[in-house]
Amino acid sequence: MGLAMANNLIKAGYDLTVWNRSSDKCQPLVEAGAQAAASPKEVAEQCDIVLAMLADPAAALEVATGEAGIAAGMAQGKGYVDVSTVDAATAQEISRAIKSAGGEYLEAPVSGSKGPAEQGTLIFLTGGDRSLFDRAAPLLDVMGKRSFFLREVGNGAKMKLVVNMVMGNMMAAFAEGLTLAEKAGLSKQDVIDVVGLGAIAAPMFALKGPAMAQRKYATAFPLKHQQKDLRLALELGQEVQQPLPVAAAANELYLQAQSAGHGDADFSAVLEAVLQQ
Secondary structure, three states: OHHHHHHHHHHOOOOOEEOOOOHHHHHHHHHOOOEEOOOHHHHHHHOOEEEEOOOOHHHHHHHHHOOOOHHHHOOOOOEEEEOOOOOHHHHHHHHHHHHHOOOEEEEOOEEOOHHHHHHOOEEEEEEEOHHHHHHHHHHHHHHEEEEEEOOOOOHHHHHHHHHHHHHHHHHHHHHHHHHHHHHOOOOHHHHHHHHOOOOOOOHHHHHHHHHHHOOOOOOOOEHHHHHHHHHHHHHHHHHOOOOOHHHHHHHHHHHHHHHHHHOOOEHHHHHHHHHOO
């Protein structure tokens, strides 16, 4: 997703300096006109606004607060926009590090996967410094179709976990429906068609259903990341004392699918866990 987002910024005429933990992943962007940096610190030193897309809280913390991290290159007038999906506590810890270094911070996790990233139709769920939100708005407009400012740091993370929890639950329920239909002698494609015409029609079902019917799971959003987000949502539920029995049951299915080797497949591969029940 980060590659697609960066490409859209280059196409819009922005000057980019890029870094990746796997340096070879920067090459397509360099070929498209970006400059490569040797560290996150160097990116921050060279840029007014830094954006990051990272896989999990541990990676987000390391890139932001490590010895050669973003905070080490921050200064007055610079800003850090983190579009990774992390928990609220991680976002708040990164915010403290960036602001202590003199910079501004905006959490901005995205709703959307590989396709919307390529199309520039992501949804940004932001919290933090309003002045940075306003400054970064033209960049977010290139990469997305809507940006929400949700006030204090942590609210963006919480909103993203709510959204991804619902999405994970929906996909698990859809997988159960397809499996039940097949075992009852019905066509999975007929189920997809009927669902698509009723009150529970959803773009996700229409997009993923046909491939699921063939047990194909081309990766747009990796299953391991969906499970990570469900885990973080369950932790948030514990924190605010809200039971989440549906999400807990769905999480078990994603864990089973991941244990069976489907972690890098699309999250629709949760169907494989349902088939083994």
